[in-house]
Amino acid sequence: MDKASIICHGGAGHTASDQPGVDAATQRGWQILNAGGSALEAVVEAVVIMEDDPVLNAGTGGRYRADGSLQLDAAVATSDGKLGLIMAIEDTPNPIRVAADLLSEDFHILAGRGARHFADLKGHRKASVVGSKSPSATDTVGAVARDKDGNLAVASSTGGCSGRPLGRVGDTPMWGSGLWCDQNIAIAATGIGEEILKQLLCSKVAVHHHSGTSINHALSWGIDLFDKNIEIGLIAMTRDSQATAANTVMPVCNFPE
Numbered sequence: 207m208d209k210a211s212i213i214c215h216g217g218a219g220h221t222a223s224d225q226p227g228v229d230a231a232t233q234r235g236w237q238i239l240n241a242g243g244s245a246l247e248a249v250v251e252a253v254v255i256m257e258d259d260p261v262l263n264a265g266t267g268g269r270y271r272a273d274g275s276l277q278l279d280a281a282v283a284t285s286d287g288k289l290g291l292i293m294a295i296e297d298t299p300n301p302i303r304v305a306a307d308l309l310s311e312d313f314h315i316l317a318g319r320g321a322r323h324f325a326d327l328k329g330h331r332k333a334s335v336v337g338s339k340s341p342s343a344t345d346t347v348g349a350v351a352r353d354k355d356g357n358l359a360v361a362s363s364t365g366g367c368s369g370r371p372l373g374r375v376g377d378t379p380m381w382g383s384g385l386w387c388d389q390n391i392a393i394a395a396t397g398i399g400e401e402i403l404k405q406l407l408c409s410k411v412a413v414h415h416h417s418g419t420s421i422n423h424a425l426s427w428g429i430d431l432f433d434k435n436i437e438i439g440l441i442a443m444t445r446d447s448q449a450t451a452a453n454t455v456m457p458v459c460n461f462p463e
């Protein structure tokens with residue numbers, strides 16, 4: 207029997223001071239699931255809460271690029287095969303909503319000016335986003351959920367790594383690297399995007415799980431692919447279980463516990 211559940215994270219390397227925004231996001235997602243809403247709706251609305259939290263590196267509070275600009279990435283995918291990836295969008299407080307609008311299109315990835323143009327067509331608010339000058343180098347926010355019908359979804363959003371060049375894209379909006387979702391598992395990654403990309407981390411962990419490894423072991427196996435000094439975190443939801451793993455501090459919250 208499928209049971210609704212949600213997990214949110216506030217980024218590998220973030221500490222307990224960032225926990226309140228993650229808790230609030232998880233509560234919002236759980237409210238939606240508990241009222242019979244979909245996994246997709248739950249992860250998108252949970253990520254919106256974290257994008258609006260100036261402490262977390264996504265939407266408002268995103269980290270500035272080397273040239274002082276703010277470019278944001280967001281991604282969403284569902285177990286029925288829908289995908290939306292937004293890269294390096296500007297002037298968009300909630301890029302996850304733009305990514306969600308891509309789910310019903312026959313194109314799945316938009317970047318830069320094209321992404322903002324699509325956001326305009328869909329009526330998403332255009333406003334300059336206030337970033338954060340916090341020294342933290344990395345962090346992403348993410349959510350995975352299962353609804354009462356057993357559907358899975360994953361959503362992530364990030365300002366990327368502080369001080370990276372204009373136009374830099376990390377793993378977060380890269381299918382198979384920063385996120386994965388199929389009929390049996392939804393996974394979100396956080397950490398140093400360049401390293402996660404090279405490992406195609408989330409798809410590798412999914413394949414490992416599908417070969418018969420428990421979800422907890424599959425996530426630990428994924429984390430162990432990296433040197434200990436490379437911050438990496440993972441959250442995952444399957445049809446009957448869930449897990450989180452990180453080689454550093456990472457605010458996480460799951461409902462029901």
Ligand code: ASP
Pocket residue numbers: 217218343344345346364365366367375376377378395396397398399400
């Ligand atoms: N993975 C993100 C990026 O490289 C940052 C993070 O999750 O810490 O853009």
